[in-house]
Structure formats: C-alpha cells, structure tokens
Amino acid sequence: MSALKLAIVGGGSTYTPELIDGFARLRDTLPIGELVLIDPAAERLELIGGLARRIFAKQGHPAVVTTTADVAAGVDGAHAVLLQLRVGGQAARNEDETWPLECGCVGQETTGAGGLAKALRTVPVVLDIAETVRRANPDAWIVDFTNPVGIVTRALQEAGHRAVGLCNVAIGFQRKFAAHLGVAPELVRLDHVGLNHLTWERGVTLLDAPGAADGREVLPELLASHGKEIADDLHLPQAVVQRLGVVPSYYLRYYYQHDEVVEELKAQGSRAAQVAEIERQLLEMYADPALDTKPELLGERGGAFYSEAAVQLIAALLGTGTSVPSVQVVNTRNDGVLPFLPDDAVIEVPAEVDAAGVRPLPQRAVEPLYAGLVAAVTAYEHLALDAALRGGRDRVYDALLAHPLVGRFDLADRLTDRLLAHNREHLAWA
Structure with a gap:
C-alpha cells in the first residue's frame, strides 16, 4: 500500500x-504520507503542528503535517480518522469531577454521573463528525479514543460507521506484566474481558514465541511474586486483588472502594485541575522551536502506550503489516461473544483485526462476580446512549438510576438537576 493519509x-x-x-x-x-491535525483551537493547533513537524524531521520521517479547523477538508481522502475530543475542554471535565461529589458520588469523567455528562455532550458532536467522514470517504475507518469509549463507539456503530474503540488499559497491563516477567511485551497475552473501563485480567499467558498459539499461564505466579506492586499500582488493597485472583482495571476502584474514593477526591481536588496545570506547562514547552521530542512531562498527562496501540490497530485495519490477523484488545460489537449481553452492546475483549475488519474472539464463561456488574453497566450504557441521542430529563434520570454507582431515586434526582445545570450550553435540548 502507498503512503497513508x-x-x-x-x-x-x-x-x-x-x-x-x-x-x-x-x-x-x-x-504515513500525510497527517492532518484538525481542531478549532487555532493557537494550540499551530503549536502542536509545529512540534509534530519537528519530531518527524528529527526521526527522518517524510510525512507532511498539515493543520486545519475544517473537519470536511481535513478528513477528505483520509484512510483512517482518529477521534480524541473533549467537548467543553478541561473546564467541563472539572465540573464533571466536582458536582457529583456534592451528592456523595464519585466525580469522574468516564463513569458515574460525570461520565454520563461527558457522553451527553460528546455523542452528538462525534456523530456529526462521523457523517462528515462518511461523505468524504465511506471506506475510512474511525478509531475512537474519545471517552466514554464504550458509549461513543456504540453510537458510531449503531449509526453504521466503520468504527472501533481503543483504550490503553490492556496494553498498559501487557507492558507492566512483561516488565515483571522480564520478557518482551509480544510474549504476553491477556485474558482481558468486560466493558471499557470495567475490565478484568482473568489470565496472563507467557507465549512460547510472539504470535504463538501456546504458552504457560502465569497470572498466579505474577500475583504471588508481584502482588503488592500490582495492587499499589491499582490503588487497591493487596488482599482484595489476591482474594479475587484476577487483576481488575484501575477504574474498578470506583466500584470496589466508592466511599473511600469520594473522600480522597474531596480532599485532593479534581484531576482536571491537575491536568490543566500540566497542559499549561506543556504548551510553553511546545512553543520552544528547539523542542523536537515529546517532553517527559507528557507522561504525567496520561494515556501511556496509546501510540503503540493505535499504530498496531490502524496498521492491521489498513493492511499495512502482515496478512496474518493481529490479535488486539479493542472495543467492538458483542454479537454473542458474551451471551448474557445484547448483541449490540460494545464490549472490550481481544479480537482478530485485519483489513477485513474486527472479529472479537470467543470468551470462556464470565464468572457471576463480574458478569453481574458488566450486565448492569451495559444496561446503563444503553440508557445513556438513548439520552444522548434523544435528550430529555427523564432519559437522563433513568440512566443515572440504572447506574450501579447511583441506583437510588433521590440521588438520581439530585444528580440529574446538577448535570443539567452544568451542561445546558452543550445540550441543544436542555
């Protein structure tokens, strides 16, 4: 294939x-032959565009980097379009992370009431962009990094777009487990199952060789030898991880230790405020014409290993690598893989990926301890998407009432009022 756009x-x-x-x-x-950065924030866009050109030049990459605020012009002829939006910016995120705390609930941008607010703001914008992509190139793949990834990907797929969602939780675990084992990441395969930001590593296979079908199960060994490090990284008690015998994603803290997390968040302030300060410093660095590498500070911004995951996924989808399907953890349509969920649910599991598309791999039965929570959050996501597509206070209320982190009439009522009050400028129907 020739160079990609x-x-x-x-x-x-x-x-x-x-x-x-x-x-x-x-x-x-x-x-890549051409990379287009699209954003309405002209000043920031030029800073990022300039740094991108310098990074490519330093590493001898021949790609042309262009910038534009025009989505239609930017996606024209693109083979793949990556979505990484934050409707309302860090200011909206800061609100998502603060007003739920007033009701004694976790304030977080991807789950609970804050996650619902982000979904309501984001889904209509993403769908408008996706329609523009479809008009420009109906064969283009849309790769969604935009949170909440599960809900956004479901919206895209239900609208008939060639879309897949991507998160860095799985590749992060793969890299960390490989480091503990002292092996290359390509030798580590995960038994990763659940929904976006609601997953568990039920097994870790040390492969005989990269891409091999066989290997040795090493999760019990990892928990025995590195259990404290793993638990500390998750901010969970080691006894909980050992009791489960699996490795939950960091986001399970919001369910397993809800009240403790609420108190932590009240004491330490929002992550959005911390990120805003990091962003201020980064933008100052990006303005330096001598900077031609990503600064170490960017590691504190989050999203470790996203670039590796994105390259692997896009290369497989566009057929630029081997003709053998690549197995990658993605967010995609269930289609019976988890039989206790509807076919149109979006799940996060390993899948075969190649130029023919994304095919989630069969999964062994999910234990009731995890399946119950997965089913409940899937029901919430269905209601959240309905609220994002059709609006209305009652739909917002229903979604909150269905969420396992809310689940009470009075609490859902108070959260609904706050959500609407803080998001009216972003909701056409409010």
Whole structure:
C-alpha cells in the first residue's frame, strides 16, 4: 500500500505529541504520507503542528503535517480518522469531577454521573463528525479514543460507521506484566474481558514465541511474586486483588472502594485541575522551536502506550503489516461473544483485526462476580446512549438510576438537576 493519509480530530490536544512520537518511531509498521491535525483551537493547533513537524524531521520521517479547523477538508481522502475530543475542554471535565461529589458520588469523567455528562455532550458532536467522514470517504475507518469509549463507539456503530474503540488499559497491563516477567511485551497475552473501563485480567499467558498459539499461564505466579506492586499500582488493597485472583482495571476502584474514593477526591481536588496545570506547562514547552521530542512531562498527562496501540490497530485495519490477523484488545460489537449481553452492546475483549475488519474472539464463561456488574453497566450504557441521542430529563434520570454507582431515586434526582445545570450550553435540548 502507498503512503497513508491519517487525520486526528482533536489534533490540538496537548496529548497529540504522544501519538506523533509513536507514528515517527513505528513508520515501518504504519507508513504515513500525510497527517492532518484538525481542531478549532487555532493557537494550540499551530503549536502542536509545529512540534509534530519537528519530531518527524528529527526521526527522518517524510510525512507532511498539515493543520486545519475544517473537519470536511481535513478528513477528505483520509484512510483512517482518529477521534480524541473533549467537548467543553478541561473546564467541563472539572465540573464533571466536582458536582457529583456534592451528592456523595464519585466525580469522574468516564463513569458515574460525570461520565454520563461527558457522553451527553460528546455523542452528538462525534456523530456529526462521523457523517462528515462518511461523505468524504465511506471506506475510512474511525478509531475512537474519545471517552466514554464504550458509549461513543456504540453510537458510531449503531449509526453504521466503520468504527472501533481503543483504550490503553490492556496494553498498559501487557507492558507492566512483561516488565515483571522480564520478557518482551509480544510474549504476553491477556485474558482481558468486560466493558471499557470495567475490565478484568482473568489470565496472563507467557507465549512460547510472539504470535504463538501456546504458552504457560502465569497470572498466579505474577500475583504471588508481584502482588503488592500490582495492587499499589491499582490503588487497591493487596488482599482484595489476591482474594479475587484476577487483576481488575484501575477504574474498578470506583466500584470496589466508592466511599473511600469520594473522600480522597474531596480532599485532593479534581484531576482536571491537575491536568490543566500540566497542559499549561506543556504548551510553553511546545512553543520552544528547539523542542523536537515529546517532553517527559507528557507522561504525567496520561494515556501511556496509546501510540503503540493505535499504530498496531490502524496498521492491521489498513493492511499495512502482515496478512496474518493481529490479535488486539479493542472495543467492538458483542454479537454473542458474551451471551448474557445484547448483541449490540460494545464490549472490550481481544479480537482478530485485519483489513477485513474486527472479529472479537470467543470468551470462556464470565464468572457471576463480574458478569453481574458488566450486565448492569451495559444496561446503563444503553440508557445513556438513548439520552444522548434523544435528550430529555427523564432519559437522563433513568440512566443515572440504572447506574450501579447511583441506583437510588433521590440521588438520581439530585444528580440529574446538577448535570443539567452544568451542561445546558452543550445540550441543544436542555
């Protein structure tokens, strides 16, 4: 295949240089000829665009980097479009992380009431962008990084777009487990199952060779030898992780230790405020014409290993690598893989990925301890998407009432009022 054209909607994000770094380093896997950064924030966009050009130049990458605020022009002819939006910016995120605390609930941008607010703001915008992509190139793949990834990906797929969701939780675990084992990441395969930001590693296989079908189960060994490090990284008690015998994603803290997390968040302030300060410093760095690498500070912004995951996924979808399907953890349509969920639910599991599309791999039965929570959150996500598509206070209330972190009439009522009060400018129907 000839050099590719990629577009990043939300290209003015301070996180974009992480992607650029990956594209530059892994150019043999993903041969990009043109990269378009799309964003309405002109000043930020030019800073990011300038740094992207310098990173590519330093590493001898021949790609042309262009910038634009025009989505239609930017995605025209693109083989793949990456979505990394934050409707309302860090200011809206800060609100998502604070007003739920007034009701004694976790304030977080991807789950609970804050996650619902982000979904309501985001889904209509993403669908408008996706329609523009479809008009420009109906064969283009849309890769969604935009949170909440499960709900946004479901919206895209239900609207008939060629879309897949991507998160860095799985690749992060793969890299950390490989480091504990002292092996290359390609030798570690995860038994990863659940929904976006609601997953468990039920097994870790140490492969005989990269891509091999066989290997040795090493999760009990990892928990025995590195249990404290793993638990500390998750901010969970080691006894809980050992009791479960699996490794939950960090986001399970919001369910397993809800009240403790609420008190922590009240005491330490919002993550959005911390990120805003990191972004301020990053933008100052990006303005330096001598900077031609991603700064170490970017690691504190979050999203570790996203670039590697994105390159692997896009290369497989566009057929630029081997003809053998690549197995990657993605967010995609269930279609009976987890039989206790509807077919149109979006699940996060390993899948075969190639130019023919995404095919989630069969999964062994999910234990009731996890399946119950997965089913409950799937029902919430169905109601959340309905509220995002059709609006209305009652639909917002129903989604909150269904969420396992809410689940009470009075609490759902108070949260609904606050959600609407803080988001009217972003909700056309409110």
